[in-house]
Amino acid sequence: MDYFSKKKNNNNDIELARKISRLIDKSKVDEYEIYISSSTDNELEIFEGEVESLSYSDSKGIGIRVFKEKRIGYSYVTSFEENKIIDCIEKAVLNSKITNAEEINGLPLRSEYRYTKEADIQKYIFDEDFFKVNIEKKIELAKNLEKIVKGKDKRISGVDSLNYSDNYSEVTILNSNGFEDSYKNTSCFLFLNIISKDKKDTSTGFSFLYERNPQKLNLEKIAQDAAAKSLMLLGAKKIKSTHSDILLDSLVASQFLGIIASILTADSVQKGKSLFKGKIGEKIFSQNINIFDNGIMKEGFSSKPFDAEGVNKGNTQIFKDGILKTYLYDCYTARKDKTLSTGNAVRASYKSNPGVGISNFYLEPSSDYSFNDILKKIDNGFYVVDIIGLHSGANPITGDISVGAKGLWIKNGNLVFPVKEVTIATDILSFCKKIETIGNDLKFFPSAGFIGSPSLHVKDIAISGI
Amino acid sequence: MIDKETAKKVLNQLLGSGGQFSELFIQKKVSNSLRLDDNKIENASSGFEIGCGLRLIYEDSTYYAYIDSIEESKLLESAKVLRAAINNSNINKSIDLNDSYSNYNVKILKYPDLVIPEVKKQILLKVNEAARNKSDNIFQVTASLSDTQEEILIANSEGVFVKDFYVKIFLAINVIAAKGSEVRTGYKSLAKSMGFELFDEKKPEDVALEAADIALNMLDAINAPIGILPVVIGPGFGGVIFHEACGHGLEADAIIKNASVFKDKLGCKIASDIVTAIDDSTLPYHWGSYKFDGEGSPSQRNILIENGILRNYMLDIKSSKKLKLPLTGNGRRQSFRDIPIPRMSNTFIDKGTEKPDIIISSIKKGIYAKEFSGGQVDPATGDFVFGISEGYLIENGILGNPIKGATLIGNGPEILNKIEAIGNDLDYSPGFCGKNGQSITNEVGQPTIKISAITVGGTGA
Numbered sequence: 001m002d003y004f005s006k007k008k009n010n011n012n013d014i015e016l017a018r019k020i021s022r023l024i025d026k027s028k029v030d031e032y033e034i035y036i037s038s039s040t041d042n043e044l045e046i047f048e049g050e051v052e053s054l055s056y057s058d059s060k061g062i063g064i065r066v067f068k069e070k071r072i073g074y075s076y077v078t079s080f081e082e083n084k085i086i087d088c089i090e091k092a093v094l095n096s097k098i099t100n101a102e103e104i105n106g107l108p109l110r111s112e113y114r115y116t117k118e119a120d121i122q123k124y125i126f127d128e129d130f131f132k133v134n135i136e137k138k139i140e141l142a143k144n145l146e147k148i149v150k151g152k153d154k155r156i157s158g159v160d161s162l163n164y165s166d167n168y169s170e171v172t173i174l175n176s177n178g179f180e181d182s183y184k185n186t187s188c189f190l191f192l193n194i195i196s197k198d199k200k201d202t203s204t205g206f207s208f209l210y211e212r213n214p215q216k217l218n219l220e221k222i223a224q225d226a227a228a229k230s231l232m233l234l235g236a237k238k239i240k241s242t243h244s245d246i247l248l249d250s251l252v253a254s255q256f257l258g259i260i261a262s263i264l265t266a267d268s269v270q271k272g273k274s275l276f277k278g279k280i281g282e283k284i285f286s287q288n289i290n291i292f293d294n295g296i297m298k299e300g301f302s303s304k305p306f307d308a309e310g311v312n313k314g315n316t317q318i319f320k321d322g323i324l325k326t327y328l329y330d331c332y333t334a335r336k337d338k339t340l341s342t343g344n345a346v347r348a349s350y351k352s353n354p355g356v357g358i359s360n361f362y363l364e365p366s367s368d369y370s371f372n373d374i375l376k377k378i379d380n381g382f383y384v385v386d387i388i389g390l391h392s393g394a395n396p397i398t399g400d401i402s403v404g405a406k407g408l409w410i411k412n413g414n415l416v417f418p419v420k421e422v423t424i425a426t427d428i429l430s431f432c433k434k435i436e437t438i439g440n441d442l443k444f445f446p447s448a449g450f451i452g453s454p455s456l457h458v459k460d461i462a463i464s465g466i
Numbered sequence: 467m468i469d470k471e472t473a474k475k476v477l478n479q480l481l482g483s484g485g486q487f488s489e490l491f492i493q494k495k496v497s498n499s500l501r502l503d504d505n506k507i508e509n510a511s512s513g514f515e516i517g518c519g520l521r522l523i524y525e526d527s528t529y530y531a532y533i534d535s536i537e538e539s540k541l542l543e544s545a546k547v548l549r550a551a552i553n554n555s556n557i558n559k560s561i562d563l564n565d566s567y568s569n570y571n572v573k574i575l576k577y578p579d580l581v582i583p584e585v586k587k588q589i590l591l592k593v594n595e596a597a598r599n600k601s602d603n604i605f606q607v608t609a610s611l612s613d614t615q616e617e618i619l620i621a622n623s624e625g626v627f628v629k630d631f632y633v634k635i636f637l638a639i640n641v642i643a644a645k646g647s648e649v650r651t652g653y654k655s656l657a658k659s660m661g662f663e664l665f666d667e668k669k670p671e672d673v674a675l676e677a678a679d680i681a682l683n684m685l686d687a688i689n690a691p692i693g694i695l696p697v698v699i700g701p702g703f704g705g706v707i708f709h710e711a712c713g714h715g716l717e718a719d720a721i722i723k724n725a726s727v728f729k730d731k732l733g734c735k736i737a738s739d740i741v742t743a744i745d746d747s748t749l750p751y752h753w754g755s756y757k758f759d760g761e762g763s764p765s766q767r768n769i770l771i772e773n774g775i776l777r778n779y780m781l782d783i784k785s786s787k788k789l790k791l792p793l794t795g796n797g798r799r800q801s802f803r804d805i806p807i808p809r810m811s812n813t814f815i816d817k818g819t820e821k822p823d824i825i826i827s828s829i830k831k832g833i834y835a836k837e838f839s840g841g842q843v844d845p846a847t848g849d850f851v852f853g854i855s856e857g858y859l860i861e862n863g864i865l866g867n868p869i870k871g872a873t874l875i876g877n878g879p880e881i882l883n884k885i886e887a888i889g890n891d892l893d894y895s896p897g898f899c900g901k902n903g904q905s906i907t908n909e910v911g912q913p914t915i916k917i918s919a920i921t922v923g924g925t926g927a
Contacts (some may be wrong), residue, residue, distance in 0.1 A: 010715045047526075047635050048724065050525075050526050050527060051527040052526065052527065052528065053526070053527070053528040053529075053530060053805055054527070054529050054551065054876065055528075055529070055530035055531065055532075055805060056531045056548075057530070057531065057532050057803060058533070059517075059534055059803070060771065061536065062517075065884075072508075072509070072510075073510055074510065074511040074512070075511060075512045076511070076512075076513045076514075077513070077515075078514070078515045078516065078534045079514065079516055079535075080651055084514065087514065088512075088514065091512040091514075092512070093509060094512075094583060095510035095512055095583065096510070097506045097583065098500070098507055098510050098583045098584060098586075099506075099508065099509065099510050100506040100507050100508065102506070105507070108788065139771070141856060150609030157724070158723070158724050158725070160723060160725040160846055161723075178488045194848050195724070195725060202727075202846060202847050204844055204847060204848065206847045228606065231901065232498075238921075241692045241693045270504075271503060271504045271606060271608075272605055272606050272642070272644075273642065275607065275649075302635065318778070351511075351513055352511070353509050353511060359511070365695060380751065387874060388842045388843075388844065388849070388851050389841060389842045389851030389852065389853060389875075390841065390851075391840060392838065392839040392842065392851070392852055392853035392873075393695075393839075393851060393852075393853040393873045394853075395651060395839065395853075395855075397642060397649060397651050398649050398650055398651055398870070398871075399649075400870055400871035401871070401873060402690070402853065402871050402873035402924065402925075403851065403873065403923075403925045404842075404849070404850075404851035404873065404875045404923070416599050421876065421921065422920065422921070422923070423692075423851070423873050423923020424923070425690075425692075425871055425923050425924055425925045426925065427871065427925075462692055462923075462924070462925040462926075463692075464692035464875075464921055464922060464923035464924065465693075465921060466693070466694055
């Protein structure tokens with residue numbers, strides 16, 4: 001099964017980028033940027049002791065951004081024959097003819113930015129040991145996990161999904177101002193969703209794990225998490241509609257934080273799509289909350305030596321003691337606000353133009369309260385273990401949030417019975433004001449970035465049930 | 467693209483180690499997208515992708531690989547490496563490839579690559595202008611227009627050989643309105659499997675006005691109520707309730723994994739007598755339609771629920787063999803990079819007999835949910851939620867105040883039995899559905915329906 005085992009190839013994407021740049025040089029654009037991403041991926045799904053599916057891919061794509069008369073054009077291609085690359089360049093130039101010209105369009109300037117990568121970060125995001133694990137070992141690992149989780153409790157009736165995936169990728173950027181660099185990255189991810197049944201009820205529970213190398217994956221932990229989550233919700237019932245305190249599990253809190261993060265980009269603020277527009281210097285949270293976007297965090301899965309435009313990533317404090325300090329910027333939005341990029345240019349893939357986005361975005365934990373300490377503070381409330389429908393139930397522009405929730409009811413500091421099929425609803429600004437206590441249990445949730453929060457105790461939230 | 471002989475060679479190469487099923491899926495895709503935001507065309511992008519996915523099945527295991535190339539030598543080489551995943555005695559199967567047949571036939575008039583970029587730009591400028599002219603309260607318009615032209619070739623060891631061509635256009639419009647401190651959004655899309663003649667059929671400005679109306683209507687919204695209420699769900703995108711609450715649980719992979727509440731329910735009564743639900747990939751030019759699915763099976767009209775009785779699941783090749791049920795043409799994939807899995811196409815509750823205004827007037831106190839922002843389901847439990855983006859109170863049979871921030875939460879099987887009335891105004895709405903990391907084109911649909919009781923999650927009284 002050698003094909004499925006990854007090898008570190010001697011990638012020559014910088015050479016390829018230089019070859020492309022010589023082709024673009026002929027096309028009379030003012031500035032350009034070549035983005036190449038090479039990636040090998042394994043995906044493995046186990047079902048009832050067998051490999052349900054195993055897939056392997058080795059792919060590469062090129063995205064070309066050109067600037068001509070202050071207009072931007074973009075095009076991408078996955079074929080590397082010269083004529084296909086020439087077509088791609090021509091399309092980018094053609095596309096630049098229909099976009100709007102703006103004086104501030106352009107590459108990051110050498111006079112403003114460092115143009116050398118943050119060398120330290122490379123060693124945290126790439127692990128040589130990644131390549132020591134062959135596919136047979138990965139299959140064994142995933143099969144083991146199924147056995148471990150099924151052995152946790154006899155009420156666990158099955159595994160809905162058990163997926164292992166990993167990725168080795170290399171990103172290269174070359175621009176016409178002289179930026180030329182690349183970085184590589186390894187990661188692996190386990191996702192587990194299990195089903196528990198008793199005579200009357202069915203419940204599900206998921207958990208996930210990520211590491212830079214598969215040897216570090218702690219199977220016992222993910223199995224325990226998923227089992228505990230699913231079992232604690234068995235026999236859940238609906239409750240009467242009410243207003244009460246809620247205790248958001250750190251993973252749920254991270255998802256709420258993700259909604260807030262999405263409107264802290266300068267792009268959304270400048271276009272009037274953010275409730276935080278014009279609120280720099282205002283106290284948004286009632287508590288002294290600190291929120292950071294740290295693109296160079298050792299353990300951060302969104303850490304990179306440079307961002308999607310080649311600007312060094314940094315550590316930006318967005319909220320200090322509950323006060324909004326800054327937004328997140330790429331070069332374009334920074335020029336608009338007459339400031340500098342915070343290194344927050346991101347791209348979903350080589351298929352997309354850079355835009356502004358978060359990296360490792362987190363709410364700083366307190367040192368004062370463990371999860372249990374917070375629990376003890378609540379006389380009557382709802383511990384939210386999981387939410388669904390966040391994508392459709394939260395509108396970051398209007399600020400409305402209404403999502404489905406399941407969890408456990410809290411009475412006099414104790415978890416008393418499981419609850420399901422209720423919604424919790426609030427709006428972003430009220431939510432910020434109602435955060436009462438911050439836990440010490442920071443956990444990260446990988447989504448569009450890497451978002452982290454401790455458990456949060458929030459006062460007076462509307463719960464809808466029967 | 468490649469010819470039958472080359473396809474045969476690759477398929478045989480894949481089976482060389484004793485695999486039971488081999489398949490190749492070639493895709494060549496040209497796409498363009500254009501985005502308007504903040505009164506500017508801020509992004510124009512084009513892409514070209516070509517590649518081949520190779521699939522090999524042995525017993526219950528699927529092995530998959532793809533390459534960004536369709537050169538014969540590379541395909542044969544990849545096939546050889548992929549087949550090393552299994553090690554069985556070599557049984558040589560003779561493969562005879564035959565052109566597959568489908569009833570689905572459409573004619574494309576204006577191919578996207580023949581429409582000059584300036585024309586596409588004008589469409590977005592008209593959208594922007596129409597929405598902004600509607601009211602001074604409208605302060606932001608974001609619109610994107612994307613088109614794709616795709617060539618597909620599918621061949622498998624059971625003799626399927628399909629060559630196909632698709633053209634798709636998608637226009638999405640987001641409008642933001644503000645009055646005082648209230649900010650509201652409106653979203654509408656127009657998408658079909660056809661060329662730019664789409665805009666001869668429907669003016670982009672009209673779609674813009676619909677999006678603007680939603681945002682403007684919602685400006686005076688009050689907080690949504692909480693608790694259990696009767697709810698009338700509007701036609702078109704309201705069908706997302708069926709898609710989430712029921713459709714995903716009828717996709718056969720969920721049945722096989724014992725992760726669906728509809729397992730072992732074929733022939734059983736699972737919904738009110740008045741409910742008939744259909745998945746139909748043959749509706750001409752619809753967003754979720756196709757000639758062949760991602761495995762080369764012809765598109766079909768499948769009755770899922772007939773007068774409340776569960777008649778069929780949605781299957782792909784693998785699940786059809788496992789469950790010993792006929793293929794339904796629902797094996798779909800996002801691209802050559804993905805393994806096909808059972809997916810919906812155009813899925814809707816079929817039309818009933820009642821007039822929509824009579825349905826609304828039958829409710830003393832309740833909610834009218836006109837538009838939704840989407841939803842999510844846990845198929846194993848049937849629990850779902852969906853967010854209302856345009857909704858109104860119903861008081862004494864009449865539409866009242868608009869409501870904001872409302873979500874509906876419930877359980878699929880329970881809700882199906884609470885559908886009390888179905889209107890005669892069947893309509894459809896296009897979108898994208900994500901599952902197992904694959905996003906595909908989908909249409910949802912329904913007439914106006916009434917659900918006797920469902921939990922409404924707002925913040926009001």
